[in-house]
Amino acid sequence: MSVFDLHCHSNCSDGVLSPEQLVERAANAGVTHLALTDHDSIAGLTRAQAHAASVGIDCISGIEFSCVWARRGIHVVGLHFDASNPALLQATEYMGKQRQARAQEIARQLAKVGLHGTLAGAEALAGGAQVGRPHFAQHLVDVGAVKNIAQAFKRYLGAGKIGDVKQQWPEIEVVVEWINQAGGTAVVAHPLKYQLTRTKLLQLCQDFQAAGGRGIEVISGADQKPQQTKDMVKICQKTQLQGSVGSDFHAPDVPWQALGSSGQLPAGVEPVWADWAVVVGD
Template identity: 30%
Template sequence: MKDFSERYDLHTHTTYSDGTFTVRELLNRAKYLGLKGIAITDHDTMEGIPEGKKISKELDLDFIPGIEFSCSYEGYEIHILGYFLNEKSEKLTSKLIELKKARKERNEKIIKKLNNLGLKITVEEIEKEATGAIVSRAHICNVMMNKGFVYSKGEAFKQYLGRNGVAYVEKGSSNPLEIIKLIKECNGISALAHPSLVCNSREKTEKILDILIEAGLDGLEVEYSSYTPKETKYYRQLATKKNLLKVGGSDFHGGNRTGVDIAKASIGKEEIGIILEKGYKEE
């Protein structure tokens, strides 16, 4: 087994959003693999963080409380990771309630489209599928598979739920500039997640990155499960060039993203010193 004793996976998801591992299952897996530390970065929710803090102490794991905000900018889907946010912030609480409501409204519209296509699914069924606070397209997909409407996740997203699918509904996403400002106001650290997925043009991605930096972005995800070695080198150099913190992780979703295990991408302790120092001070 690879030595992860000084490694940190700063991008994982649990059943509180669209992952299939509970917080305990995720942290147990991280401990088994020998990781030094791990972050939980569920989509648009921090409900798993108190549990994560408690269990990580039991397991002697460094724990980095986090979140992943789904945003859009000029038609591009952009995800912003936040670490060590003040969870007691009223502005943060209000924002998370707003995002949960927006997801609920989107899901209802998707279900209506599916029903009109003869695929009978109810809100109650997808809420039962989702054990956490966030109900996503992944949960709708699972219900569709359970009912035999589709045979695979790929089919569900290609034909129905993906951007070109017949039941697709645009998500009322956050503005990343506002999210970066919110993270700052919550004394947190922000990073652009998986920049390779923003768009096919590195030139355009870098222009967007510069705009995010101007808004106060702190870091860039330089290690990611789908990066090639050339991509990893490029993003590491880009982070150095832009004077950004280097963060990274697997984007683990359990059974909802096959072939990606915890620690498939990770970074060393020295690369996240500022983040860890902030966390230790908080404790």
């Protein structure tokens, strides 16, 4: 039986494992088709695909773009695209610069409250990957400014705190166009995570479909309730969107995001991989 996990992260963005370690763990979990979808980056893709070939699983090109819809932050996963496409490469370069500018601003804000050297510390922890708030949080723990990660966010980095620097992400239509230009499939990531009313969620999916989007994640992670999954199926049917599944894996010690934990796509939804050249087992 084929097991798809089309949403996960390595340490090339905000995950814990290297691309090789992630692929190895996915293979051990029984995943047969994997997409590494690091945030705004394909830096780990070549490594993941090379290791996937050695362990006998299919590693599909993937990325998770940040964008804006109706002034809300939304994530769109791009799948099965040409990773050498110039438009996509320009997009990842642009997003990387945006993220670097945000990291610099976070460091400037933290310096205002006496926390100096945080950018260098966060960059060292990132090890060449994108720098995000979790890296700043770990640095603050390491230097003794806070007791733990939770306290770092509560005091300095969480919503409304001094290190909560808002990012100017592109509109959702722009991101969908990037993915489409690269011959990929654009998918709304973890649609239930945005805490939209059902009416708003349906509007998001309708606007996404009108912009050229192809699918939504019908199941995200292991703790989604059956009724929520049924409703995602209904939204797919109403909007004529395809369905995807993904764990949103970041770290080994988070069981509700374990690789392969999202299970099988329910009946009544056309899978996003229906038109891809992949071998699907019964």
